[in-house]
Amino acid sequence: MKIAKLILSYSKLSDAQLNLKAQNIVDALTNNAYFPTTTPSLAQLTSNVTAFNLALNKAATGDRQQIALKNQTRLTLISDMRQMALDISSQANGDKAQLISSGFDIAKEGEGSSAIENPIDFSMSDGANPGEMIFCCKAVKGALSYNFQYTDELPTADSQWKTQPCSSCQFTFKGLKSGTRLYGRITAVGRKGQMADSDIISRMVQ
Template sequence: MKLKIKSSYRKGSDTYLLVLTNRIKESLKENAYFPKPTPELSVLEKAFLDFQAAKSVSGRNDMTLSSAKNDRKAELIGILDDLAGYITTTSNGDRTMLLSSGFDIAGIKAASQNLGQIEKLEVEIGPPGQAITRIKKVAGAKAYIHQCTPDPITSDSEWTSETIVESENTFTNLKSIAKYWFRVIAIGKGKQTVHSVLVSKVIQ
């Protein structure tokens, strides 16, 4: 029986879609089996960031923001569909190649996720030019990447990153009266990562 990529991401939760997409992005970077993925990883990265940003600001009581989030989700799913088609054709059922893609494969139990989810990201504004990012410690995490970038978020945004073992970090030398976006990435064994939601704050 020929192995196939699961399409469960089409009906999965928002969080599942983000976790899966991030795993696929990391798995396909410098992957010798798929040297020229179609669509390109930059396209996937942009759709991932757009959906993540839309999800972070959407709410049940705002139909416009909720609709925008669903539009970004549909775009990301469409890109994953195209990417799954490319990987299916290129791998021609090869088990190792399929598993290396990061997609869930039908008939193969997904690797256990040792990394817990980031439940909430708190961003505290400190003295002028400072902001503190804080999350609860994540089960299975070996380190945390605390990141910030000036508004607006685009696929070309340059993130300031601090990789530390603590779940709290203080950013300094930020521009006053400027809006920044913050996120935290927990790192586990292998290529396991989980992202927080995006949070925006105006710096003092």
């Protein structure tokens, strides 16, 4: 008997579809007796849904800066949805009724398989100029792209990660504040939306 699983990645949804799916999840989890607490919290997901909806409206003007901000809030929302789907899957332990009640989609048989490996040999190093930091890891077999993420606060379940997607396994962040300690990680993204995270490490910005 196959164990029911949730779809973890919603990155292929359009902005409108993602907005609707995320709101449906918030509605489904509100006062849901199966999942009174989640990681990240329902309050955080609700806040990110609200931020994404607002960013969508502002980006509709075509302003390039607003579009960039919308894309950033989209990545944050997708990341939170993935983490929450993992947490709910763990809590439900294969109970299909509980999984369906969450508002997330159930994966079809075989979907979400072919997991990719976690990025290894992750390093953070100084760039050529002050305020630059290079994130790099060993190329992951089967990875279509990588999400480079950092936060300037000690990571917790509620941390807000700043994310930069890239097709390469190396990326240089620029314009960072010198003297700030950053905590970073890299997420490998597979062709079917599979995701795998590196360890979290930290370094001071030069």
